[in-house]
Amino acid sequence: MKKTAIAAVIIVAAVFVAFLAYDGAVNKEYSSDFFVMNTYATAKLTGSKSKEAADEIRSLTETLDKGILSRTSENSVVSLLNVNGAGDAEKISDYLEILFDVCRKSGGAFDFTLGAVSDLWSFGSNPKLPDDSAIREALSHTGYEKLKLTENELVFGDKSAVIDFGAAGKGIALDEIKAVLFEKKIKQAVVSVGGSVLLMGDKEFTVGIRNPEGNSGSYIAKLHIPEGCVSTSGSYEQQFEANGRKYHHILDPETGYPVDNGLLSVTIISQSGILSDALSTACFVLGYEKGKALAEAYDCGVVFVADDKKIYAENGAENFIEITDDAYTLVMQ
Amino acid sequence: MNIKFIKKGDIAVIGVIILIAAAFMLWSNSKSEAVQAVITVDGEVIETVDLGSVKEKITVIPATSPRVVITAENGKIRFESAECEDKLCVACGDLSKHGDTAVCLPSKTVITVTGSDVDAVVY
Amino acid sequence: MKKNIAYKTALSAILCALALSLGFLESLIPPIPLLPPGAKPGLSNIITMFAAGSIGLAQAIMIVVVKGCFAFVTRGFTAGIMSLSGGIFSAVVMYFLLKYSGKIFGLIGISVLSALAHNIGQLFAAVFITGTASIAYYAPALAVFGIATGAITGVIFKAVIPALDKLKQHFFI
Structure with missing residues (x-):
């Protein structure tokens, strides 16, 4: 009996030590933050290859930006397409198909061919109010219907059309990052690319919805959600004032001017990064009623924050949300 | 098993646990204030x-x-x-x-x- | 001693069954507000304690392993690991306290310390699973709660010892 007891104790002790050693090896936490795609990114990863994965995320997003999405780097896929008005889009064809679908289902409220118009506003550097005539001229060259994707070949019906992935690029980055995290067998991850967030792992995450009047770390509500992607489009981003009026960066493809519909932000919860990013813009442009219907069509949770300090959570998001700022009220339908 | 139901040691150990728990709570509170x-x-x-x-x-x-x-x-x-x-x-x-x-x-x-x-x- | 192995196995099986049923009974209690999540009275610890005190460490550990496996099958990986980790640690602590500390602690003290050991084991598993040490901030609340549950199980234990002893006698151990 004594021997059994001693053996049992030794086994338990060995298991304990093995546990500790295994835990240390498997649950290595690694955080990094860096600047990419004209924005700020953070990654908190847990796994045996967390550092490797973080390094790879960094280089991956850099090449994704410079090689594919960036409008400022001359040889990116997007730049070449814009210059030539046609070309091989194999590297982005999967994403393009999704974006075309969002364009169609949103009735053009989302449109990635607005490049020429948003250039006039020069958001991101030194925004200014463009001439109305210039906007109208630029608008005549927009419209996703003018573009055709056939077997990885994208052809612009209007050679002056300019595509811009500004409203979906961060989401695409999240989808690419997700693949890296899987490959490196990361157990848990919270990755933010400019405020679009990828959550991965078997736990309930808490994500704050940015306070429209606060800094980028302060929030008005919490979402308690399992893994997935969350993106927000907010009118508080890249705001500027001209002629006594405030302007923000979310443009209505119809008018070429910032959307003015009483919304401060729209947040989308989706399993897909690109969908969460694109739909947050689309739903912002569409406004509450139509935006809700669009999110429903994609089976995505959606949270609208309106300027009368009312919050609407729909399509399941109402089950995840917790308002943390007393100034805001959740409207139950 | 001929172990007594309750002894002085029990009360002592319960007291010590409560003290440690209270100290830990105070410590973690003061830490989060920093x-x-x-x-x-x-x-x-x-x-x-x-x-x-x-x-x-x-x-x-x-x-x-x-x-x-x-x-x-x-x-x-x-x-x-x-x-x-x-x-x-x-x-x-x-x-x-x-x-x-x-x-x-x-x-x-x-x-x-x-x-x-x-x-x-x-x- | 060797001859009794069949009896011992049978007794262990009965004790396992008792521990599992008590665990099930406990799961019927609705969650109590204001208490830390996962806080439970831990009635099945009575059985573990009996095994640790009057049969042996191996039997006590076997009971908690069976309990852990059961939690694993019925409530999933996380619950399984938590149950195993807490159970094994508290069984070991119980065994040594019952064996060597009879002069210092009474049943209540041993029961409280075992409950505490159970919590520590579970917290350790939780930290391991979630990968964040911040859960350890639950420790003080759990410890205070452990005193209450430990005392309760201690009292019940005292009351059921005669019955369990009788059960044991049937097996000539």
Whole structure:
């Protein structure tokens, strides 16, 4: 009996030590933050290859930006397409198909061919109010219907059309990052690319919805959600004032001017990064009623924050949300 | 088993556990009150400011281009001025609560107040 | 001793069954507000304690392993690991306290310390699973709660010892 007891104790002790050693090896936490795609990114990863994965995320997003999405780097896929008005889009064809679908289902409220118009506003550097005539001229060259994707070949019906992935690029980055995290067998991850967030792992995450009047770390509500992607489009981003009026960066493809519909932000919860990013813009442009219907069509949770300090959570998001700022009220339908 | 139901040692051990638990609670409370602001430039930590203990005004000017000036005072930290075009970081104002964050993209400078109780904030 | 192995196995099986049923009974209690999540009275610890005190460490550990496996099958990986980790640690602590500390502690003290050991084991598993040490901030609340539950199980234990002893006698151990 004594021997059994001693053996049992030794086994338990060995298991304990093995546990500790295994835990240390498997649950290595690694955080990094860096600047990419004209924005700020953070990654908190847990796994045996967390550092490797973080390094790879960094280089991956850099090449994704410079090689594919960036409008400022001359040889990116997007730049070449814009210059030539046609070309091989194999590297982005999967994403393009999704974006075309969002364009169609949103009735053009989302449109990635607005490049020429948003250039006039020069958001991101030194925004200014463009001439109305210039906007109208630029608008005549927009419209996703003018573009055709056939077997990885994208052809612009209007050679002056300019595509811009500004409203979906961060989401695409999240989808690419997700693949890296899987490959490196990361157990848990919270990755933010400019405020679009990828959550991965078997736990309930808490994500704050940015306070429209606060800094980028302060929030008005919490979402308690399992893994997935969350993106927000907010009118508080890249705001500027001209002629006594405030302007923000979310443009209505119809008018070429910032959307003015009483919304401060729209947040989308989706399993897909690109969908969460694109739909947050689309739903912002569409406004509450139509935006809700669009999110429903994609089976995505959606949270609208309106300027009368009312919050609407729909399509399941109402089950995840917790308002943390007393100034805001959740409207139950 | 001929072990007594209750002995003096039991009361002593219960007392000790309660004391340790209370001490731990006090300690963790006092720890969470210490608000720290971390200033990073391109992902590297260049300065950590204990906002709770800042009495006199502190000014930090990281070696960045464009130049930014960060000041801390009375438990608050902020981008005081910036030589960039949009000055979005200055517009963020005072940071004092756990998780508060202000980012200056052109100079790659970030001020974060540690101890956010969410995994991330979407914006 | 060797001859009794069949009896011992049978007794262990009965004790396992008792521990599992008590665990099930406990799961019927609705969650109590204001208490830390996962806080439970831990009635099945009575059985573990009996095994640790009057049969042996191996039997006590076997009971908690069976309990852990059961939690694993019925409530999933996380619950399984938590149950195993807490159970094994508390069984070991119980065994040594019952064996060597009879002069210092009474049943209540031993029961409280075992409950505490159970909590520590579970917290350890939780930290391991979630990968964050911040859960350890639950420790003080759990410890205070452990005193209450430990005392309760101690009292019940005292009351059921005669019955369990009788059960044991049937097996000539």
